[in-house]
Amino acid sequence: MSPLVNKQIVLASRPQAEPSADNFRLVEAPVAEPAEGQVLVRNHYLSLDPYMRGRMNDGKSYAQPQPLDQVMIGGTVGEVVASRNPNFAVGDKVVGMGGWQHYLLVDGHQRGVLQKVDTTHIPLSAYLGAVGMPGVTAWYGLVRIIAPKAGETVVVSAASGAVGGVVGQLAKARGARVVGFAGGADKCRYVVDELGFDDCIDYKQHPDVRALSAALKAAAPNGVDGYFENVGGMILDAVMLRANAFSRIAMCGMISGYNGQPIPMSAPQLILVNRMRIEGFIVSEHMADWPEALKELGTMVATGRLKYRETVAEGIEAAPEAFLGLLKGRNFGKQLVKLI
Amino acid sequence: MSPLVNKQIVLASRPQAEPSADNFRLVEAPVAEPAEGQVLVRNHYLSLDPYMRGRMNDGKSYAQPQPLDQVMIGGTVGEVVASRNPNFAVGDKVVGMGGWQHYLLVDGHQRGVLQKVDTTHIPLSAYLGAVGMPGVTAWYGLVRIIAPKAGETVVVSAASGAVGGVVGQLAKARGARVVGFAGGADKCRYVVDELGFDDCIDYKQHPDVRALSAALKAAAPNGVDGYFENVGGMILDAVMLRANAFSRIAMCGMISGYNGQPIPMSAPQLILVNRMRIEGFIVSEHMADWPEALKELGTMVATGRLKYRETVAEGIEAAPEAFLGLLKGRNFGKQLVKLI
Numbered sequence: 022m023s024p025l026v027n028k029q030i031v032l033a034s035r036p037q038a039e040p041s042a043d044n045f046r047l048v049e050a051p052v053a054e055p056a057e058g059q060v061l062v063r064n065h066y067l068s069l070d071p072y073m074r075g076r077m078n079d080g081k082s083y084a085q086p087q088p089l090d091q092v093m094i095g096g097t098v099g100e101v102v103a104s105r106n107p108n109f110a111v112g113d114k115v116v117g118m119g120g121w122q123h124y125l126l127v128d129g130h131q132r133g134v135l136q137k138v139d140t141t142h143i144p145l146s147a148y149l150g151a152v153g154m155p156g157v158t159a160w161y162g163l164v165r166i167i168a169p170k171a172g173e174t175v176v177v178s179a180a181s182g183a184v185g186g187v188v189g190q191l192a193k194a195r196g197a198r199v200v201g202f203a204g205g206a207d208k209c210r211y212v213v214d215e216l217g218f219d220d221c222i223d224y225k226q227h228p229d230v231r232a233l234s235a236a237l238k239a240a241a242p243n244g245v246d247g248y249f250e251n252v253g254g255m256i257l258d259a260v261m262l263r264a265n266a267f268s269r270i271a272m273c274g275m276i277s278g279y280n281g282q283p284i285p286m287s288a289p290q291l292i293l294v295n296r297m298r299i300e301g302f303i304v305s306e307h308m309a310d311w312p313e314a315l316k317e318l319g320t321m322v323a324t325g326r327l328k329y330r331e332t333v334a335e336g337i338e339a340a341p342e343a344f345l346g347l348l349k350g351r352n353f354g355k356q357l358v359k360l361i
Numbered sequence: 362m363s364p365l366v367n368k369q370i371v372l373a374s375r376p377q378a379e380p381s382a383d384n385f386r387l388v389e390a391p392v393a394e395p396a397e398g399q400v401l402v403r404n405h406y407l408s409l410d411p412y413m414r415g416r417m418n419d420g421k422s423y424a425q426p427q428p429l430d431q432v433m434i435g436g437t438v439g440e441v442v443a444s445r446n447p448n449f450a451v452g453d454k455v456v457g458m459g460g461w462q463h464y465l466l467v468d469g470h471q472r473g474v475l476q477k478v479d480t481t482h483i484p485l486s487a488y489l490g491a492v493g494m495p496g497v498t499a500w501y502g503l504v505r506i507i508a509p510k511a512g513e514t515v516v517v518s519a520a521s522g523a524v525g526g527v528v529g530q531l532a533k534a535r536g537a538r539v540v541g542f543a544g545g546a547d548k549c550r551y552v553v554d555e556l557g558f559d560d561c562i563d564y565k566q567h568p569d570v571r572a573l574s575a576a577l578k579a580a581a582p583n584g585v586d587g588y589f590e591n592v593g594g595m596i597l598d599a600v601m602l603r604a605n606a607f608s609r610i611a612m613c614g615m616i617s618g619y620n621g622q623p624i625p626m627s628a629p630q631l632i633l634v635n636r637m638r639i640e641g642f643i644v645s646e647h648m649a650d651w652p653e654a655l656k657e658l659g660t661m662v663a664t665g666r667l668k669y670r671e672t673v674a675e676g677i678e679a680a681p682e683a684f685l686g687l688l689k690g691r692n693f694g695k696q697l698v699k700l701i
Contacts, residue, residue, distance in 0.1 A: 253630065275630045285625035290593060290615045293641035301633035 025052035028337050029092045029122035036077055038282075040348070044077065045093070045341040052124045054103070060129040061103040064119045067337070067358040068096040068149035069344045070183075071251075071274055084303075093121035093340075096154055097360075098138070098145045106130065114140050116148040121340055123360055142323035150183045150355035151329045152318050158304040159187035159249070160314035162271030165307070166300045167247035171196025174241045176260055179251035180221055181208040183329065183355035184273065187318070188249045189218045190327050197247070200240045202233075202256050204350045211353070215328055224256060230287065233259035249273060258287045264295045272301040330354030365392035368677050369432045369462035375419055378622075380688070384417065385433070385681040392464045394443070400469040401443040404459045407677070407698040408436040408489035409684045410523075411591075411614055424643075433461040433680075436494055437700075438478070438485045446470065454480050456488040461680055463700055482663035490523045490695035491669045492658050498644040499527035499589070500654035502611030505647070506640045507587035511536025514581045516600055519591035520561055521548040523669065523695035524613065527658070528589045529558045530667055537587070540580045542573075542596050544690045551693070555668055564596060570627070573599035589613060598627045604635045612641040670694030 026049050033046035055061050076087040076094060087094055097119030101109050106129035109115070117135045119125035127134050138148050150156060169175050175192040179185040180201025189199045189212070201212045201221040209221035220240040227233045237245070237259055244265040250257060253275030260270075275284065292299060321327035332352040334343035340358045347356045366389050373386035395401050416427040416434060427434055437459030441449050446469035449455070457475045459465035467474050478488050490496060509515050515532040519525040520541025529539045529552070541552045541561040549561035560580040567573045577585070577599055584605040590597060593615030600610075615624065632639065661667035672692040674683035680698045687696045 257629070272629075272633045275633055283627065284630065285627050286629040287623065287625050289597070289612075289626040289629075290624065292639055293612045293615055296641045296643055296646070297639075298641075299632055299637075299639045301636045301638075303636055306636070 025124060026050070027052045027122055027124045029120070030337060030340055031090050031092055031121075032077060032087050034089070035079055040074065040077060040345060042341045042345065047338060053126060055105045055126060058106050058128050058130050059104075060101055060106050060109045060115075060127055060135060062097075062099045062115055062117065062119060062125040062127070062135070063102045064097040064099040064123055064125060064360045066098050066146045066149055066333075067119070067121055067340060067360055068153070068155075069340065069347050069352075069356040069358060070096070070155070071347065073344065074348055094118065095121050096149050097125065098148050099125070099360075104129070109135065109137070114138050114145055116153065121337065121358075123337065143319060146331060146333075146355075146357055147322055147329070149357060150331065151187055151322050151327055152315060154304060155183035155355065156187050156318040157311055157314040158273060159184045160191060160318060161304050161307055161310055162249050162273050162302060163188050163191050163247075164314070165310065166271035166298075166302065167192075167249065167269045169195050169197040169247050172198070173246035174198045174200065174243055174265075175247040175249070176200045176202070176237070176241060176245050177218075177249045177251070178202040178256050179274075179350075180212045180216075180218060181330070181354060182251065182352075185249065185251055186212070186216050186329055186354065187327065189216055190321075191317075192247075193217055193219075194321075194326075198241070198243070200237070202252075208353065211330065215330075217328075230255050230258045230262070234262045237263050244268075247271070250275070254284045261286070261288060261291045261295075261297075264291060264297055266295050268295060268297050270297065270299040272299060332356050334358045336360070365464060366390070367392045367462055367464045369460070370677060370680055371430050371432055372417060372427050374429070376417055380414065380417060380685060382681045382685065387678060393466060395445045395466060397445050398468050398470050399444075400441055400446050400449045400455075400467055400475060402437075402439045402455055402457065402459060402465040402467070402475070403442045404437040404439040404463055404465060404700045406438050406486045406489055406673075407459070407461055407680060407700055408493070408495075409680065409687050409692075409696040409698060410436070410495070411687065413684065414688055434458065435461050436489050437465065438488050439465070439700075444469070449475065449477070454478050454485055456493065461677065461698075463677065483659060486671060486673075486695075486697055487662055487669070489697060490671065491527055491662050491667055492655060494644060495523035495695065496527050496658040496667075497651055497654040498613060499524045500531060500658060501644050501647055501650055502589050502613050502642060503528050503531050503587075504654070505650065506611035506638075506642065507532075507589065507609045509535050509537040509587050512538070513586035514538045514540065514583055514605075515587040515589070516540045516542070516577070516581060516585050517558075517589045517591070518542040518596050519614075519690075520552045520556075520558060521670075521694060522591065522692075525589065525591055526552070526556050526669055526694065527667065529556055530661075531657075532587075533557055533559075534661075534666075538581070538583070540577070542592075548693065551670065555670075557668075570595050570598045570602070574602045577603050584608075587611070590615070594624045601626070601628060601631045601635075601637075604631060604637055606635050608635060608637050610637065610639040612639060672696050674698045676700070 101113040175197045212221040251274040441453040552561040591614040
């Protein structure tokens with residue numbers, strides 16, 4: 022066959038503050054034939070996630086920065102189209118870190134680089150969301166850090182997002198009262214009506230900490246026992262004002278500060294006053310918990326007890342704008358890019 | 362005998378911001394004869410502690426506010442001078458919450474209200490410091506929250522204080538590198554030369570977070586794995602800039618904010634970036650750990666392996682000024698008031 026052409030998006034430059042489409046560049050490259058042991062995957066969906074914003078910076082963080090002029094990092098699901106590896110056959114559906122590109126060529130013997138997935142009961146794209154990294158992130162922070170007891174109140178920011186929506190549904194399944202924060206009436210309706218949260222606060226209607234805290238007091242009259250933090254800033258301050266004794270905060274993301282602006286915590290003395298525990302975590306450092314998490318998440322999705330929504334951008338060329346929209350909360354649920 | 366007169370200090374008014382001597386009032390009251398089951402104690406030493414500042418406020422906190430016009434709360438050691446309780450004899454040395462007063466009359470059957478102590482190998486006053494509430498506070502935060510491994514670096518603020526000094530010595534005993542923060546060259550010399558810390562930073566020589574952080578980088582070249590927080594504010598910010606992955610902060614006090622001024626945490630995103638755990642605690646809520654803690658602390662004091670210093674004010678009339686001095690860091694080690 023004539024050589025396949027791979028469309029790829031690379032990081033062209035690092036953002037000074039807010040990123041723009043100029044920071045990305047679309048390139049084309051020929052796809053090599055698989056060597057012995059290698060597998061060639063045609064990516065079907067690319068996952069866009071907030072953590073990618075951090076990788077675009079050059080500063081100290083928990084992960085290496087995304088190198089310039091190389092294919093942007095990203096989770097993908099796809100189908101094996103050529104294989105010289107006995108563990109993978111043409112037609113296998115796989116999940117991996119395929120990056121912002123059409124084709125992924127990898128050594129299939131490398132542990133964990135490609136996972137075969139079963140799409141009989143679970144849609145392929147769900148392996149990038151509720152049954153993938155975002156789902157396990159939700160599971161770990163909720164189950165391992167917040168560990169809610171029945172009757173406790175759990176609060177989740179970015180509640181309509183890929184992580185937040187799962188957090189709330191897992192907390193409901195454990196008997197907690199669940200309150201979300203989301204941006205806009207549509208998202209709040211979805212969070213309550215479709216995801217089954219007890220209440221949802223539209224943070225856009227509450228311009229300051231005082232108003233957010235008052236809204237939370239109404240929605241969580243018994244105070245807050247657990248908070249799953251995806252955003253930081255004013256919502257964190259408002260939640261801390263309503264935190265109960267021995268409450269727990271799982272710190273998963275602080276998207277409000279990803280562009281480098283300072284986002285202080287106003288009243289850290291509340292950690293002491295309320296004997297709180299605040300814990301930051303990165304789900305990729307807790308691989309031992311993935312099987313237990315994926316088992317619960319997969320079962321719930323397959324049986325219709327875990328709901329999610331996807332926003333799908335069409336074509337790799339649309340990825341940069343879709344990513345910028347994600348950072349501004351324009352997506353609704355899991356942000357994907359359809360690559361085929 | 363003619364009725365004994367009890368000198369007492371009551372809370373006369375609540376401070377608006379910084380407290381003053383006017384907030385206290387010395388009163389006299391007759392001492393009643395012990396009824397059946399009661400024990401009369403002559404207090405020898407009163408303990409002054411930062412937590413008392415919080416009790417002077419009326420706001421929401423982990424403890425009830427100190428009621429106005431009643432004897433100020435406080436830990437005491439003393440001697441039984443009259444007893445109608447078979448468990449206590451005249452001459453017994455006891456520790457309890459005797460308050461800012463000369464005499465304490467209590468029901469000796471009430472669990473935990475009075476503890477007999479052995480002064481054969483341990484000085485009576487030590488039961489208010491290294492072998493009392495401050496010592497157990499140090500032990501709990503270090504052992505149960507920070508849990509340092511040999512070779513890790515532990516940082517302690519208010520390092521020359523009753524709690525901080527014990528934290529550092531317990532951490533050294535566990536093989537950690539220990540760095541203190543203290544105010545002034547004298548205190549720093551004491552922390553290193555007498556208490557055996559590896560290094561001590563005089564925070565008064567470092568006017569901002571950048572300077573504090575640079576000093577800490579020099580004193581803790583491998584970063585910070587555990588931080589025992591007694592003060593809050595700039596020192597907390599500086600420590601967080603040097604925090605290692607998976608570091609732990611035991612939040613015990615935030616004396617810099619006790620007068621109500623805001624003390625934000627500048628960069629809470631570091632909790633996520635460094636996957637930190639921050640935990641506030643109140644030692645009185647962990648009574649199950651006291652026996653283990655007191656056993657280690659008592660043995661170390663009795664064998665000379667746990668050192669401490671006391672600042673002793675003479676006479677109950679001196680208690681208010683001594684307390685105000687404590688809040689400004691004028692004491693050196695454990696602040697006591699000698700009542701006899």
